[in-house]
Amino acid sequence: MAVRAVELPQLWMPYPLRVNPFLSALREESESWAREMGMLDGHQGPSGRQAIWTRSAFHAMTVDQLTAWTLPDASLADLRLNHRFNVWALAWDDYFASAFKQNGDLAGALAFTTRLRAFLRPEYGARLPEPTNAVERGIADLQQYLFPPRLAHWRQEFNRALESYIDAGVKELANSRSGRVPHLIEYVPFRRESFAAHTAAYSVELATGARIPRQIRHTRTVRALLDAFMDFMGLANDIASYEREVHEELDVNNLVLIVETSLGISRHEAVPAALNLVNTRLRDFEHLRQKELPLLVRRYGLRHEERAELAKWLRGACSFLSGLHAWYTGAPRYAASDVSHQA
Template sequence: MTVRTVELPQLWMPYPLRVNPYLSALHEESESWARKMGMLDGYEGPSARRAIWTRPKFRAMTVDQLTAWTLPDASLAGLRLNHRFNVWALAWDDYFASAFKQTGDLPGALVFTARLHAFLRPEHGARLPEPTNAVERGIADLQQHLFPPSLAHWRNEFNRALARYIDAGVEELANSRSGRIPHLIDYAPFRRESFAAYTASYSVELATGTRIPEKIRHTRTVRALLDAFMDFMGLANDIASYEREVHEEHDVNNLVLVVGTSLGISRHDAVPAALNLVNARLRDFEHLRQKDLPQLVRRSGLHHDERAELATWLQGACSFLSGLHAWYTGAPRYAPADVSFQE
């Protein structure tokens, strides 16, 4: 057996990074909310488990940068709201990994996930259960704030996306327990769910105050554009988090493993192959944005205000991808840059 160490190849990103001017306002606020929910050391309420993060670990994740990089045009209120959601999503991910993935506790994961479903009630004013842990406290708090009047139309869709997100965690655990690496054909649609990518359009709307015009929202071109938009998020994350997920967490749900197994190639060769797929999806997004979407706009007869709204939304989507790319390639959460591949 030989061990070769290679440097992770570069993810392509054609959009400039822009930073929200309210970045500095997020830092302490995010710590106080995470601590209040019981995610961070220093929580003083009742809890059956220790905090998910120490303060140094939380700060190393630079979630405030993630939020400010992905939503450069958001108001301070919108930035804070989306930041709390980002903190919650990472808290769920790390909690689920330590409590269930690392122990292989599938029955416990099913119970935990069933309880979380009870907090994803789409009805306005629905009575929620009493939270018993930091993840439940976080989502219960967010449910009170995520759907202001301008985003009320997201209530059902957003909670469905979160339900798919937490259910995908159970499926990932089942795959890891059985050693079943997903097939490439099935993996990209599944990764949209396991990355909570279906919530990303909400974040763009929150930041820009704009929506994709209803007249074209459900067309094949827009669906393809949104699929490519979501695919870059989760699949690029697989490249960045390969070391942590595969070597440290022994997770089989990663694009590098999926490509290697599906194509019958070594892990060493699977890295550039996986990277090419990720970059291809971003090229698909760019082609649809620059070529196919303008043709659709002309055919659909969108008026000036609708075209302006679409252009603003698209700029927000590009900024979202650019911010994710910057976080993936710069955050300590995804270090180190060198990975060992065994053949």
């Protein structure tokens, strides 16, 4: 599947793109789960609402490439599982935009989000409501498979991250309705929630089978590294989706607009300032990975096998970021969003 390249030369990415060898197998079955959940046209759920995507629109998103680019080390089974999660996250995003953002329906968004939260149960085997639309069917199905025994420790944290993700949609809609542009200081940590970035460490662990060693998992250095890791994801997405969000959806929750308002500068000045902020967070991640983490490892006396596991997780995290970068700068979903020439 060809993708159209988009020039974003200022968006720095030091890690090489690696591609999962099972991409072709994933591509062949890419739409099967989405169609089964009622996300593609030709299927109407019990609510009677039209499907979220046409077949051509679905394939234009190249979710199969996103998954294979971000998780090059995953087995085919794990790749399929993360692909379904990626499809679901994009389905929620596009459904929420068309059903509530376009008409400013805050009450409808609240009701939809309240129901969806009932599907995010931290208890294994919890009884879920009967799904009434494609988004609910998708998350109900995923809850059966996301937490096998080796990832059971993720159940509460992952579902909390998804609750924050869907709640953030309501907050974004409220901001857009009132015309309130968030301040940069509050927006950066909020963007981790609105991008579901807190689930990314799960995806890396799923693909690599490696975890950050327990002894250092909650240290300041590792927390800072994870924050920088998550910040690149959401903030780089703001650069890539600027045109669609700000001009098409009239959304005020975008880094370029927020930098412009928070710093009191022009849009022309805000674009490079926003790009510089994204690049700075990636440089922070790289500094912590290369300089501070080795000192921490020695200070805590990690054994050889623990160091190897950490190195494996970090390699997966770097690949995750390079895969996202490739998708942002090459997928047709963002093809009209090159802000480097926006006034």
